[in-house]
Amino acid sequence: MNIPASVKNEAARTVACSHCNLRKLCLPKGLTEEETKQLEGVIENTGTFEPGEYLYEQGERLRFLYIVRAGSAKSLITAADGTEQIIGFHLPGELLGLDALEQRRHTSSAIALETTSVCALSHERFDRLCTTIPHLHVEVMMEAAKILADDHELLLVLGQKKAEERAAIFLLDVSARMKAHGFSEIEFNLSMSRGDLANYLSIARETLSRILTHFEQEGFLQVKRRHVRITSLPRLRASVSRCEHCDAVLID
Amino acid sequence: MNIPASVKNEAARTVACSHCNLRKLCLPKGLTEEETKQLEGVIENTGTFEPGEYLYEQGERLRFLYIVRAGSAKSLITAADGTEQIIGFHLPGELLGLDALEQRRHTSSAIALETTSVCALSHERFDRLCTTIPHLHVEVMMEAAKILADDHELLLVLGQKKAEERAAIFLLDVSARMKAHGFSEIEFNLSMSRGDLANYLSIARETLSRILTHFEQEGFLQVKRRHVRITSLPRLRASVSRCEHCDAVLID
DNA sequence: CGATACATTGATATTTGTCAACCCGTGTGG
DNA sequence: CCACACGGGTTGACAAATATCAATGTATCG
Numbered sequence: 129m130n131i132p133a134s135v136k137n138e139a140a141r142t143v144a145c146s147h148c149n150l151r152k153l154c155l156p157k158g159l160t161e162e163e164t165k166q167l168e169g170v171i172e173n174t175g176t177f178e179p180g181e182y183l184y185e186q187g188e189r190l191r192f193l194y195i196v197r198a199g200s201a202k203s204l205i206t207a208a209d210g211t212e213q214i215i216g217f218h219l220p221g222e223l224l225g226l227d228a229l230e231q232r233r234h235t236s237s238a239i240a241l242e243t244t245s246v247c248a249l250s251h252e253r254f255d256r257l258c259t260t261i262p263h264l265h266v267e268v269m270m271e272a273a274k275i276l277a278d279d280h281e282l283l284l285v286l287g288q289k290k291a292e293e294r295a296a297i298f299l300l301d302v303s304a305r306m307k308a309h310g311f312s313e314i315e316f317n318l319s320m321s322r323g324d325l326a327n328y329l330s331i332a333r334e335t336l337s338r339i340l341t342h343f344e345q346e347g348f349l350q351v352k353r354r355h356v357r358i359t360s361l362p363r364l365r366a367s368v369s370r371c372e373h374c375d376a377v378l379i380d
Numbered sequence: 381m382n383i384p385a386s387v388k389n390e391a392a393r394t395v396a397c398s399h400c401n402l403r404k405l406c407l408p409k410g411l412t413e414e415e416t417k418q419l420e421g422v423i424e425n426t427g428t429f430e431p432g433e434y435l436y437e438q439g440e441r442l443r444f445l446y447i448v449r450a451g452s453a454k455s456l457i458t459a460a461d462g463t464e465q466i467i468g469f470h471l472p473g474e475l476l477g478l479d480a481l482e483q484r485r486h487t488s489s490a491i492a493l494e495t496t497s498v499c500a501l502s503h504e505r506f507d508r509l510c511t512t513i514p515h516l517h518v519e520v521m522m523e524a525a526k527i528l529a530d531d532h533e534l535l536l537v538l539g540q541k542k543a544e545e546r547a548a549i550f551l552l553d554v555s556a557r558m559k560a561h562g563f564s565e566i567e568f569n570l571s572m573s574r575g576d577l578a579n580y581l582s583i584a585r586e587t588l589s590r591i592l593t594h595f596e597q598e599g600f601l602q603v604k605r606r607h608v609r610i611t612s613l614p615r616l617r618a619s620v621s622r623c624e625h626c627d628a629v630l631i632d
Numbered sequence: 633c634g635a636t637a638c639a640t641t642g643a644t645a646t647t648t649g650t651c652a653a654c655c656c657g658t659g660t661g662g
Numbered sequence: 663c664c665a666c667a668c669g670g671g672t673t674g675a676c677a678a679a680t681a682t683c684a685a686t687g688t689a690t691c692g
Contacts, residue, residue: 205532213536227532229525236532255518262511272524273481279531280457280479280488284465286538287582291648322671330539332649337672353657353671543680574639584681589640605639605689 144168153221153309154195158267166261170253177201177240183224186237190228192248196220199244200319202328205236214328215279217241217320219305223271241319286330289368294329295339296367299349303358314358343367396420405473405561406447410519418513422505429453429492435476438489442480444500448472451496452571454580457488466580467531469493469572471557475523493571541620543583547591548619550581551601555610566610595619 145156145164156164174197177183183194186206196218203224204214215236218224228234258265285297307313318325326336343349348360348367358364397408397416408416424444429435435446438458448470455476456466467488470476480486510517537549559565570577578588595601600615601608610616 205536207536207540211536211540213532213539215532215535226521227525227528230522230529231525235529258517259514265510265517266507268521269478269524270482272521272528273479273483276479276524276528276531277482277487279528279535280465280467283467283531283535283538284457284459284463286535287465287579288459288463321669327539333670334650334672335648341672573637585638586640586682587680593640 145171148197150197150221155223155264155267155271158270159261159263163261163263166257167264170249170257171247172250172253173248174245175248176243176245179240179242179244181240183238183240183246184228184234186234188234190225190232190234190251193223193225193251193254194238195247195249196222196224197245197247200241201238201244202241202320202324203236203238204327212327213330214324215282217328219309221309223268226268226272226275241324291329291331291335292339292342293368294331295336295343296364298325298329299356299358299364300368302356303361314361316356318354318356397423400449402449402473407475407516407519407523410522411513411515415513415515418509419516422501422509423499424502424505425500426497427500428495428497431492431494431496433492435490435492435498436480436486438486440486442477442484442486442503445475445477445503445506446490447499447501448474448476449497449499452493453490453496454493454572454576455488455490456579464579465582466576467534469580471561473561475520478520478524478527493576538582543581543587544591544594545620546581546583547588547595548616550577551608551610551616552620554608555613566613568608570606570608 145151145154145168146161148154148156151157151164156167159167172192177199183201184190184192198220200220201218201224202214203216203218204212206212218238224238225234227236258268285294289297302316302318303313306316320328322333322336326333329336331339340349340351343364344351346363346367348358348363350357350359397403397406397420398413400406400408403409403416408419411419426449429451435453436442436444450472452472453470453476454466455468455470456464458464470490476490477486479488510520537546541549554568554570555565558568572580574588575585578585581588583591592601592603595616596603598615598619600612600619601610603609
């Protein structure tokens with residue numbers, strides 16, 4: 129999920145939402161010009177985090193919601209015994225921290241995977257704005273609903289798929305997200321370590337490594353450290369019994 | 381999660397929120413008298429579902445959000461290949477269907493586990509009400525955040541804990557929820573089958589069965605079909621390396 | 633009372649995790 | 663400039679956990 133340097137630099141400049149290249153992928157996507165202007169008003173700061181730095185930490189009081197502007201981050205929760213579970217990887221445009229809204233304390237941590245710039249939305253001011261812009265409330269609920277649905281999908285994958293399928297599904301997911309961001313869907317850099325990825329997929333690092341070399345032997349994938357090239361998207365797709373997203377049955 | 385018949389009958393009567401015995405556990409918990417009255421206005425019907433009946437089905441257009449009034453339900457998602465993953469069991473007071481708010485179509489299904497009565501909230505009218513009662517919007521976001529945090533906790537458990545610990549954690553969770561509802565925390569009926577429970581915990585039915593008999597042999601649990609009696613809560617707790625909920629570190 | 637769905641138990645197969653060694657690219661300091 | 667140490671990644675041998683298959687039990691309901 130490394131973003132080419134040119135894009136990273138462009139996004140790192142402080143830029144109004146209305147001119148931000150993420151506006152179609154970000155919160156303002158459903159808002160009017162006027163509403164977007166008001167939203168800009170609650171962006172308290174646009175910070176930058178170095179790899180490994182915490183955006184926020186589990187247990188901490190909720191101060192800001194964050195939107196990734198450039199770079200990428202992981203979010204994770206930590207059990208009492210110290211074991212961690214990575215629950216997501218985040219690309220530009222994603223809203224982080226919603227799970228803190230019940231307790232007003234973060235129930236998960238977010239850590240930058242690379243040099244990452246964000247928009248920080250003051251929680252109080254954002255909350256107040258939601259009551260004055262009816263549409264913003266709808267937009268945020270939609271964002272929460274999307275995360276919920278994605279988490280459920282993840283539960284399905286982790287619960288029902290074997291290690292090899294999980295890895296393939298992950299690669300397809302990244303591929304689709306890269307495409308949505310205007311990047312190549314067949315060649316990209318992963319911004320997380322093998323350890324992080326294995327933890328996310330709930331398999332051992334070693335197992336993941338073996339799977340990736342197996343995919344290479346099968347001939348539809350080339351992996352060199354974090355660089356990934358999918359040489360046959362169809363065959364990668366075929367390695368998953370069936371793709372969940374493709375043919376949802378619509379009942380009315 | 382079988383609710384004693386007396387309670388079931390009482391709740392099955394159509395009752396105003398302000399007199400409902402769930403009001404402390406349900407959406408109105410953060411609302412004023414006046415706001416609660418308005419909320420009652422969007423309860424379009426209070427239906428009853430028989431065991432196995434769908435409240436809603438994945439793919440279906442969103443019409444209603446549901447609150448369980450009495451009984452219990454499971455929610456699940458179905459993959460293209462037909463495999464299912466149960467993502468939650470729901471007791472009275474829980475709000476179902478939020479994950480449909482992005483697509484305006486249900487991304488999961490909900491099925492009654494026993495005879496179950498619900499309050500059905502018209503989605504459109506509820507949405508409109510959220511813009512007129514600022515506090516309701518906050519309340520719903522908190523509900524969504526709680527579900528998110530719970531799902532993340534589930535991901536941690538499924539990703540990091542072994543089968544036996546998962547089962548123990550589940551029993552402790554039910555115990556706590558029964559207590560919150562004013563029932564015994566050491567003796568209750570499960571409303572789901574072994575198959576459903578095993579699927580939820582992402583283990584095989586047979587493995588779950590063996591684990592429960594093992595717990596019996598250890599002497600801190602008695603299980604007879606769906607009836608569960610915890611004969612030593614401390615020892616059940618001890619069978620989990622450490623309990624996540626107990627000692628969250630609070631950072632400020 | 634018998635049919636049926638649900639549940640348990642035992643024997644065995646498979647998957648995946650664990651442990652240990654090794655590789656390789658990067659950066660540091662002599 | 664080279665030696666070496668370090669983090670991250672890979673590979674192999676083996677062990678453990680759990681799934682699967684098959685048989686048997688046992689409540690439940692018409």
